[in-house]
Amino acid sequence: MRIRIKDGLYLTMDEQNLYASGDLLIEDDRIIQVGGQAPEDWQADETISGKGKLFMPGLVNTHGHTPMSLLRGYADDLALQVWLEDHMWPMEAKYTEQDVRYGSLLSIVEMIKGGTTTFVDMYDHTEVIAAAVEESGMRAVLTRGVIGLCSKEEQQAKLQHAVNFAKEWHGKADGRITTMLSPHAPYTCPPDYIEQFVEASRDLNLPIHTHMSETIKEVEQNVKDYGARPVEHLLKLGVFDRPCLLAHAVHLTDEEISILAEYDVRVSHNPGSNLKLASGIARVPELLRAGVKVSLGTDSSASNNNLDMFEEIRLAALLHKGVTYDPTVVPALTALRMGTIAGAESIWLDEVGLLKPGCKADIIAIDIDQPHMIPHTDLVSHIVYSASQHDVTDVWVDGRQLLKNRALTTLDEEQIRWEAARCFERLNG
Structure with a gap:
């Protein structure tokens, strides 16, 4: 399939060439040209007008729990x-596979319509979520989240399920699904259990994803239980010897930030969820200065309460200005990189997050002919400080169009909304 976007404006996120204009050419799942004119002998199967729109890489949401959309506002x-x-946890204990399916699909609908093309998910019933991803056409990094506050027998069953899922689904859906291993958190998984995940991560050559240092209470409890703060604790258990993505990492000392930088540990910053739960404000400027790779996540729509990555990008840019009294501390472009290319790099996807020849054709279109986007002075600024998920008109993943003129092409939104509402009624009955 060959697609030509004609006369478009492109925000590439390539530092060497941030903007381009003209034609963007897609062949199958790849971008083959950005800007300029298509070769005269290049024949497109579909030509799309780019007028009035800004095309950019799809957004990357590096932490979430998609089935929890059923508990939004609960x-x-x-x-x-x-x-x-x-x-x-009491409500989630009632979840059936049907609830997981429609909670996940509801989140996927919201993410596609909001310009997110890749997401990280930590949950159970992971095969059900994977099937929803495959059906939708999205890209995802999926993990079977494991809470180890249970018997040894149940721990082993959960670990085996996580390993089996990771092996079975890594690279599936034409490569759109990759996997990680996820002990839920240091406060929900005993030390010897976390070490088993480290060993499995090494055996499967897969990264680890876990929550860490989300609240002060969690850090204090870790010191009380294990005699160390979470960073030192996970370091001793070998977690940072593996590729690792941490969710939250709000409460860090200077020494801990240095350790994360030394071990190339990536951090998913979740500003909206952390604010709503009063967990605190992560030290993102210090993490960035230390060279830690920082991305953005929404967390679940039960703690956020939406999956609008434009909102997270804006919060990342504004929040740290406010608490540091420094308007230069997280510039707009830095925040936008956290939601695109840095997000892709944080989850070890080296062909996503850029509009560049050879990269995957994960592309979104933004309607910039709207009052809040005019005049077209600085489009990076407009995307960060003015735009929202409702400005997204079109979405492609792997060159396949998932959203066309704000309408889904792969999923039945009306049915999903109806089924999700019905699932909550049963859960809450």
Whole structure:
């Protein structure tokens, strides 16, 4: 399949050539030209007008729990542990595979319509989520999240399921699905259990994804239980000897930031969720200065309460200015990189996050002929400070169009909305 986007404006996220204009050419799942004119002998199967739109790489959401969309608004304005233990976990214990399917699909619909083309997910019933991803056409890094507060027998069963899923689904859906291993957190997985995940990660040659240092209470409990803060604790257990993506990493010392930089540990910054749960504000400027790769995640839509990556990008740019009194600390382009190319790099996807020949054709179109996007002075600024998920008109993943003129092409949105509402009614009954 050959696609030509004609007379478009492109925000490439390539530092050497940030903007381009003219034609963008796609052949099968790859971008083969960005800007300039298509060769005279190049024949497209489909030609699309690019007028009035800005084309850019799809957004990358590096931390979430997609089935939790069913619990959006169910329990708000609570501390993390109260929210989890008294409200989320009891409801999630009732989940059936049907609930996981439609919770995931509801999140996927929201993400596609909002310009997210790749997401990281940590949950159970992972095969159901993988099937939803395959059906939708999205790109995802999937993990079977494992809580180890259970018997040894149940721990081993969960670990084996995580390993089997990772082996079976890595590279599936024409390569759009990759996998990681996910012990949920240091406070939900005993040390010897985390070490088993490290060993499995080494055996499968896959990264580790875990929550860490989300709240002060969590850090204090880690010191009480294990005599070390979470960074030192995970370092001793060998987690950082493997490729590792941490969700949150809010409460860090200077020494801990240095350790993360030394071991090339990546961090998924979740500003919206961290603010709503009053978990704190991650030290993103210090992490960036130390050379830590920082990306952005929404967390679940039960703790956010949406999956709007444009909102996370804007929060990342604004929040750290406010707390440091320094308007230069996270510039707009840095925040946008966190939601695109740095996100892809944080999850070891080296062909995503850029509009560049040879890269995957994961592309979104933004309607820039709207009052809040005019005049076209600085389009990076407009994307970061003015845009929202509702400005997305078209989405392609692997060269396949998933959203066309704001309408989904691979999923039945009306049915998914109806089924998701019905699932919640049963859960809440």
